[in-house]
Amino acid sequence: MKLSTKGRYGLRAMIDLALYSESEAIPISSVAARQGISESYLEQLFGRLRKSGLIASARGAQGGYRLARPASEISVGDILRALEGNLDAVECPGLREDAGCEGADLCVTKYVWQKINESIAHTVDEIMLDQLVDESKKAQEKSGCSAIKCEN
Secondary structure: OOOOHHHHHHHHHHHHHHHHOOOOOEOHHHHHHHHOOOHHHHHHHHHHHHHOOOEEEEOOOOOEEEEOOOHHHOEHHHHHHHHHOOOOOOOOHHHOHHHOOOOOOOOOHHHHHHHHHHHHHHHHHHOEHHHHHHHHHHHHHHHOOOOOOOOO
């Protein structure tokens, strides 16, 4: 499985929101500047994240974005599925009852694909956004860098 920039940038943006939006909504321009991501691309990503119920937006002078629920309740899997869709590494028709795969009953490789897909799902669903925030804070303290994407 290879993630696109949607997943990679979106995850960075979500960590940024979790770090900086505890007390107020954060303008998209602030996230874009800290992460080195264009505002227009972030708008697309935030639209998907908002539609999935992971972030909320506020209009007006104090407007911007914030997490729609606590970081401890948002998994990496939630974020990646909102941005990337299905996370299966292999689309095997033998794993779906309605797919009509003729060799499904005799195919043993489908179990390999099933285990890989389950492992990916388990891993991304087990990592919560608040854990990444903690790791980001530790990395910032260690490096002296204040951004999630730090280039020295």
